[in-house]
Amino acid sequence: MSSYENQDELYSRPVRAGKRTYFFDVKATRGRDLYMTITESKRRFDDGGNVSYSKHKIFLYREDFEKFEEGFLDAVDKIQELMESGEFRDPMAERAAQDGSSEDSQDGEEMQATSERASEDDIAFDDL
Numbered sequence: 001m002s003s004y005e006n007q008d009e010l011y012s013r014p015v016r017a018g019k020r021t022y023f024f025d026v027k028a029t030r031g032r033d034l035y036m037t038i039t040e041s042k043r044r045f046d047d048g049g050n051v052s053y054s055k056h057k058i059f060l061y062r063e064d065f066e067k068f069e070e071g072f073l074d075a076v077d078k079i080q081e082l083m084e085s086g087e088f089r090d091p092m093a094e095r096a097a098q099d100g101s102s103e104d105s106q107d108g109e110e111m112q113a114t115s116e117r118a119s120e121d122d123i124a125f126d127d128l
Contacts, residue, residue, distance in 0.1 A: 010034075019043065036060045 011026040023039040039057045046052065060068055083090055 034062050036062075036065075 008028045009025055010028060011024075013024045015022045015024065019042055021041045023037070023041065025037045025039070026034065027037060028034055037057055037059055039055055042054045044052050044054055082088055
């Protein structure tokens with residue numbers, strides 16, 4: 001039996017991100033050493049419409065947290081630098097622009113409706 005088969009799960013936090021869910025789990029070995037597992041779970045459908053989950057897991061030991069964090073933050077900074085060059089797509093900005101354009105049209109409709117109500121009542125609720 002391996003040391004991680006008998007672990008205690010002390011904390012779990014799922015993070016939903018689009019089609020994926022990431023699980024950050026804090027566990028302890030039988031020897032009471034702490035570690036974290038990070039699991040990526042992605043839902044998939046086969047041709048028959050049946051659901052399955054593809055999972056990938058990494059084990060991150062406490063003594064490696066600092067170096068892992070350093071590498072992760074360095075990579076995030078590099079991505080930001082590369083995004084600012086304009087040479088790469090920015091799906092987050094594209095999504096925000098898409099969401100913003102639908103919100104802008106909704107905001108415009110709401111402002112027009114508020115304006116119409118204000119002229120009817122001489123006082124708009126938003127002005128209070």
